[in-house]
Amino acid sequence: xxxxxxxxxxxxxxxxxxxxxxxxxxxxxxxxxxxxxxxxxxxxxxxxxxxxxxxxxxxxxxxxxxxxxxxxxxxxxxxxxxxxxxxxxxxxxxxxxxxxxxxxxxxxxxxxxxxxxxxxxxxxxxxxxxxxxxxxxxxxxxxxxxxxxxxxxxxxxxxxxxxxxxxxxxxxxxxxxxxxxxxxxxxxxxxxxxxxxxxxxxxxxxxxxxxxxxxxxxxxxxxxxxxxxxxxxxxxxxxxxxxxxxxxxxxxxxxxxxxxxxxxxxxxxxxxxxxxxxxxxxxxxxxxxxxxxxxxxxxxxxxxxxxxxxxxxxxxxxxxxxxxxxxxxxxxxxxxxxxxxxxxxxxxxxxxxxxxxxxxxxxxxxxxxxxxxxxxxxxxxxxxxxxxxxxxxxxxxxxxxxxxxxxxxxxxxxxxxxxxxxxxxxxxxxxxxxxxxxxxxxxxxxxxxxxxxxxxxxxxxxxxxxxxxxxxxxxxxxxxxxxxxxxxx
Numbered sequence: 001x002x003x004x005x006x007x008x009x010x011x012x013x014x015x016x017x018x019x020x021x022x023x024x025x026x027x028x029x030x031x032x033x034x035x036x037x038x039x040x041x042x043x044x045x046x047x048x049x050x051x052x053x054x055x056x057x058x059x060x061x062x063x064x065x066x067x068x069x070x071x072x073x074x075x076x077x078x079x080x081x082x083x084x085x086x087x088x089x090x091x092x093x094x095x096x097x098x099x100x101x102x103x104x105x106x107x108x109x110x111x112x113x114x115x116x117x118x119x120x121x122x123x124x125x126x127x128x129x130x131x132x133x134x135x136x137x138x139x140x141x142x143x144x145x146x147x148x149x150x151x152x153x154x155x156x157x158x159x160x161x162x163x164x165x166x167x168x169x170x171x172x173x174x175x176x177x178x179x180x181x182x183x184x185x186x187x188x189x190x191x192x193x194x195x196x197x198x199x200x201x202x203x204x205x206x207x208x209x210x211x212x213x214x215x216x217x218x219x220x221x222x223x224x225x226x227x228x229x230x231x232x233x234x235x236x237x238x239x240x241x242x243x244x245x246x247x248x249x250x251x252x253x254x255x256x257x258x259x260x261x262x263x264x265x266x267x268x269x270x271x272x273x274x275x276x277x278x279x280x281x282x283x284x285x286x287x288x289x290x291x292x293x294x295x296x297x298x299x300x301x302x303x304x305x306x307x308x309x310x311x312x313x314x315x316x317x318x319x320x321x322x323x324x325x326x327x328x329x330x331x332x333x334x335x336x337x338x339x340x341x342x343x344x345x346x347x348x349x350x351x352x353x354x355x356x357x358x359x360x361x362x363x364x365x366x367x368x369x370x371x372x373x374x375x376x377x378x379x380x381x382x383x384x385x386x387x388x389x390x391x392x393x394x395x396x397x398x399x400x401x402x403x404x405x406x407x408x409x410x411x412x413x414x415x416x417x418x419x420x421x422x423x424x425x426x427x428x429x430x431x432x433x434x435x436x437x438x439x440x441x442x443x444x445x446x447x448x449x450x451x452x453x454x455x456x457x458x459x460x461x462x463x464x465x466x467x468x469x470x471x472x473x474x475x476x477x478x479x480x481x482x483x484x485x486x487x488x489x
Contacts, residue, residue, distance in 0.1 A: 004205040004246060006239055007214055008171050009163035010231075012178060013156050014188045015128065015196040016059045022127045022155035023050030023093065030194055034148040042127075042153035044089030049285050056125065056155035057289065059187035060100055061299045063157055064123045066181050066306070069104030073291050077125075077283040082273070085147050086130035094126035094158075096280040100289070106161070106181070108173040112311070112321025118174050119162030125289075128154040131195070151195070163202065163214055168235035175199060175228045177307070180328055184304045192227050199225050203238045205246060218252040222266055225259050234259040238266050310334065317347035323355055332370035339376035344383050353379060357397055361404045373407050374400070382410040394467055395419055419468065425477060428461070428469050432477050435460045436485055447486055454478065 021028055024041035041048045064071050078096040104120035130149040159178065165171050179190055179197065189196045204217040220242065222234045237259075242252050256273075257266040305313075307328060314324045314337075327333045333354070340350045354369075358379065362372055382400060385391045391399060391414065402413045413419070435457055436443055446453035454475075461474050 003208045004243055005208070006166045007163045007204045007206055007217065008165035008167075008235060009202045010161045010165070010171060010174065011200040011202070012159045012161075012175070013128075013198045013200075014063070014159065014182060014190070016056050016155040016157065017186075017188050017196075018053055018055045018059065018155055020053055021153035022053050022056050022125070024153060026153065028154050030189075030196070032150055034146070034150060037150040038152070042088070043149060050093065050283075052286060052289070053155060057100075057291075058299055059155075059185075060123065060125050060157045061291070061296060062185045062187055062303060063159070063182060064101035064104065065296075065300050065303060066185055067101075067104035067106060067120050067123070067159070067178075069101035069120060069123055071101045071291065071296050072098070073293070073296075074098065074288055075100045075124075075291075076288040077286045078280045079283050080126075080278045080280055082278055084129070085145065086132050086149070086152070088130065088149060088152055092127060092129065093283055093286070095124035096275070099124035100157075106174055106178055107308075108170060108177050109311075109325065110173060112315070112324055115173070116164070116170060118164045118170075121160045121162050123157055123159050126156050126158060128152065128156050163204070168232045168239065171201060171235055172228055172232040175231060176329070179228070180307050183331060184307065184310070186304075195226070199228075199231050201225065201231055201235050201238075203235055203242065205239070205242045205252070207246065218254045219272065220252065220254070220266075221256045221272060222259050223256050223269065226261075230259060230261050233261070233264050234266055237264055241266065317341060319347060319351050323351050326355055327351070330369060332368055336369040336372070336376050340380055343377065344380040346383070346387075349383055349386075350379070353383065353400075357400055361401070365404075374403050378403060378409060385410050385414060389470060390414065391419065392467065392471060425473060428465070428473055429477050429481065431461050431464050431469070432474065432481050435464065436478075436481050443482055443485060446482065 015028075018028060020026060021042055024039050026039050026042055027037045029037065041050060061071055075095060076098045077093050079091040080094045080096070081091040083090050099122045101123040102121065104123070106118045106120060107114045108116050108118060128151050130147055130152040133146045133148060135144045135146070161174065165174060182188060183190055191197065192199075201222040202219050203222065204214070204219045206214070206217055210217075220238055222231075222238060225231045225234055238257070245252055253268075254272045256269045256271070258269050259266050310328055311324055314327060315321070319327065327337055337347075337350060337354060340354070341347045344350055358372065358374060361374075362368060367373070379400075382391075382396055382403065385399075386393065386396050391410075396410075399410050399413050399419065402408070402417075403410060406413070439457060439460065442453045442456055446457070457478055458471065458474055461469055461478065462471070
């Protein structure tokens with residue numbers, strides 16, 4: 001079978017969480033009644049003039065600096081002209097040939113190691129379009145469409161990658177890291193299901209021996225995919241579809257396609273537009289955007305630690321690479337972890353309980369580390385009881401379940417239920433001797449080399465003590481009692 005090289009570039013649109021739109025004072029609140037957050041400016045009425053939102057510029061600069069782009073002191077706005085029902089002016093104010101920032105990069109990680117660095121071609125500011133609500137499952141099946149212009153004019157940054165990715169998995173890793181970086185800047189909600197982060201994936205296949213420019217390859221764009229997982233699925237399907245076409249000697253059509261998340265397939269929407277189709281020209285109602293070095297430095301001084309620095313913090317504390325990525329992907333998880341490890345020195349133990357038993361409860365009840373009823377202080381209270389030997393691991397899980405339901409402290413629950421672990425060797429030895437005496441055949445199995453028999457006996461002791469005997473003490477005493485029994489026979 002003929003081999004092909006996969007070439008992937010991503011365009012990510014990120015809504016900035018300013019209170020007002022990019023060129024007017026209308027609210028950007030999500031979920032309002034349709035067409036209630038509009039005014040003559042964002043509705044494109046004749047004679048109105050746009051006024052640039054300063055906070056949107058600050059947020060865009062933050063993103064550019066965090067992605068290590070060059071922020072240009074001079075950029076300008078342009079009119080991108082096309083006709084579509086959700087674009088009230090019949091043009092979008094964007095940036096074309098002189099964008100805000102260029103030439104950045106995003107390192108992508110797998111198992112804690114950098115596997116590739118993806119270039120960022122450009123970042124530019126633009127206004128969002130409105131939203132069409134199609135009366136059907138898919139655009140092609142819709143009986144009609146309703147227009148909601150609440151989103152029209154909401155500030156966006158578009159982050160355009162270089163075509164540096166060569167697999168759907170690399171695209172997933174890129175989007176994951178990009179989302180991590182942007183989340184710590186606190187410039188967007190990044191909720192893909194609400195449309196505040198949207199991705200267009202450009203996919204091309206380069207036949208072996210091809211010597212032309214990547215830009216000349218027929219490129220298929222998968223438009224407005226609403227989750228990182230679906231971006232990966234859409235790319236995987238598109239790679240397979242294009243490879244089959246090429247293998248059969250068919251030509252790839254340059255087009256824009258949608259993604260159906262139910263079938264996992266892409267479908268044709270329209271032919272792919274080129275830049276000249278949009279008839280760009282400088283926006284006459286807005287002056288160029290001129291940024292001083294002092295202003296950019298002031299924005300830079302407000303940046304939080306990079307995700308690289310946060311990774312190093314977690315790994316230095318002893319957190320395993322896979323767990324680092326889980327914690328890093330959630331602001332509230334990192335805040336919880338930091339607070340808990342400040343109070344309890346064993347970072348690995350904190351991490352294990354956070355990401356196993358506490359996460360199990362969060363997932364079951366639809367909570368997050370931001371809304372968990374078990375605070376970092378409460379979890380540390382439980383861990384202290386384990387550390388002191390008051391609770392076994394199994395007992396602690398029961399206590400944690402109770403804490404989650406009642407919001408009481410671990411100490412209160414242990415006291416009320418009488419759950420303290422038995423550590424008295426004499427008391428445990430008495431139960432062990434009774435267990436050995438009543439399970440002679442199992443003891444004989446253990447003495448003949450069947451190691452699993454010991455586990456059965458430990459289980460019997462734990463059952464008789466209602467799980468309150470300390471397991472390591474049980475093991476030691478059980479072996480001693482069996483040794484004494486063996487010497488007598």
